[in-house]
Amino acid sequence: MSAAATEATPAEVRHEAEAHLRALVGRDDAVLREDQWAAIEALAVHRRRALVVQRTGWGKSAVYFVSTLLLRSRGAGPTVIVSPLLALMRNQIAAAERAGIRAVTINSTNIGDWEPIHDAINAGEVDVLLVSPERLNNPGFRDEVLPRLAATAGLLVVDEAHCISDWGHDFRPDYRRIRTMLDDLPEGIPVLATTATANERVTEDVQQQLGRDVLVLRGSLDRESLRLGVVRLPTADQRLAWLADHLAEQPGSGIVYCLTVAATQEIADYLRSRGHEVAAYSGQTEPTERQALESDLIAGKVKALVATSALGMGFDATLGFVVNMGAPSSPVSYYQQVGRAGRGTSEATVVLLPATEDRDIWAYFASLAFPREELVRQTLEVLAQEGRPISTAALEPRVELNRTRLETMLKVLDVDGAVRRVRGGWESTGQEWSYDEERYARVREAREREQRAMLDYLDTDRCRMWFLRDQLDDPAAEPCGRCDNCGGLTLSSAVSQAAVEEAQQRLARPGVPIAPRKMWPVGMDRLGVELKGKIAAAAEEGRAVARLTDLGYGQALRELFRPETPDGPVPVPLVRAVVEVLGDWRPPVDGIVVVESATRPTLTADLADGLSRYLQVPVLGRWAVVAPDVAPGKGSMNSAQRVAAVGRRSALEAEPGALEGRSVLLVDDLVATGWSLTLAARAIRGAGAAAVHPLTLAAQA
Structure with a gap:
């Protein structure tokens, strides 16, 4: 750091930071909130580690982009952002470019760009590199690129940091590799972890993984623009009919969330037959089509995307509503989904239409949890007997797990040190490994408590936003005055006979x-x-x-x-x-x-x-x-x-x-x-x- 930078007062640095903020958001009157400045000061001035738990729309991306500009102007290396979704990456790159930040991404959809991107990083031409968590587990990236990035990065950002934690609603084994990356960072490289959906247990877990001298900034999780409500209808045809009758009443464009891929297609087809401009969106949608659908939603060219949670974390748009056809399995994941609405608008409507079959779907997804010990041992034994790297495809016939569960299990074993991903597949490390049944049981019990809490949300006569904030251990939780239970939202459960009859015919x-x-x-x-x-x-x-x-x-x-x-x-x-x-x-x-x-x-x-x-x-x-x-x-x-x-x-x-x-x-x-x-x-x-x-x-x- 230069002498001039060292001598700059906090007030001068804040003035510089707010100039960057105005360029980022395109407004001459933009100023940093005190908690935003506290995070930026910790990162860019004191080179500390920080965990920011703040509601969706609070401005977490502004913290890391402004910090990036401050650090880069003082000679620091590029910022590395670990970001879980392509939609989130696209939004972040667009935001960075508005502030003159040179941002690039490495993910599964741009393999042909990886080599020139690496060259640009080495030449100092990149300010921000966005990396998907899956890259962290790629052998070539992990062994060749990651150590160089860790040594030269100016700032490491872990977005959607609840994914690190077993207790988080969206745990991802690839994220566990970040712990190794944190241990390898040289002294003085700041780290920022951000999330909007972490209760106290997840916050403590992530804080512990971040290690030493962590500043935790945990703010109010109220979403002042959201009006929450529940509409209970006994049959699927009535719920479909309600959506057909009331979708046009919802403000602006929005998302209709479903629990399964099949439901997105079925509901989108029905709504189109009723004259609504909608489209289905899921993990099975082709990447190019996903991007086009996201753009159409942002531009208001469609009334809604009928989507699974694949349209989730970090999707940044001004949406007027979210409707859930079926309840997610936890209040925390529900808070994450409804947070897509009400960004950049003063008022947004959130409606949940629960179904009796929701619990069956929860049970199905719960059955895909970490495998039984005998299946894990079987996998480790096959790898040990093989004595050489073996691909997932070649390993699959010899283990009673499907490709997805096998791959997920191997990633966990990789982080645990029992196996290692190398070129050509997976190999045994020979290290002793123990099946932590107690930990897996605790996680299962936590998931069951979350499901019971979600059912309680449906039945509560208390404020719905208070309920969600309380589930996230928000100490400032209080009645919102905006939801159906507070009297701030009135939702009709009426459906027209014509819509019911057409839904019945469809179903x-x-x-x-x-x-x-x-x-x-x-x-x-x-x-x-x-x-x-x-x-x-x-x-x-x-x-x-x-x-x-x-x-x-x-x-x-x-x-x-x-x-x-x-x-x-x-x-x-x-x-x-x-x-x-x-x-x-x-x-x-x-x-x-x-x-x-x-x-x-x-x-x-x-x-x-x-x-x-x-x-x-x-x-x-x-x-x-x-x-x-x-x-x-x-x-x-x-x-x-x-x-x-x-x-x-x-x-x-x-x-x-x-x-x-x-x-x-x-x-x-x-x-x-x-x-x-x-x-x-x-x-x-x-x-x-x-x-x-x-x-x-x-x-x-």
């Missing part, structure tokens, strides 16, 4: 395509199964009545497939739905093969017999259980394991020549992975059938 329209599997899983030979490449004798596209998560028949199917529901014939409403699916689909079939079920034999037999009578075609065979010692769902979390298990468990039983030249309807109760239907179709085609058309009551997702 009563059964039929979900079942896409055929096209390729065998990789690594089948390692399991002693000689299947690879393209599936030659594939099924045709099939049909299910509905997904278990669907708004219409989903409820009836969830009830039917609950473990406590006794086996029995197909319920009459579902019989009608099957008939309607067949009427729309009209597969050309002249025979039936039924998939035998060990858990619901009456259900599948009744379905096949009823279809035989209705279609007037014979039941010609069974995909029979020949090895009952292989559990019905064995290997269901992993494609290769599932194929191997189904191949051992089941076989085709039919009279010789009975299937020759036939077009077969393959009947099952529930399709989860699709591999049972695939192997059954392969066997049926192998017995001479000309085509196989799968039909099931339900699809898992």
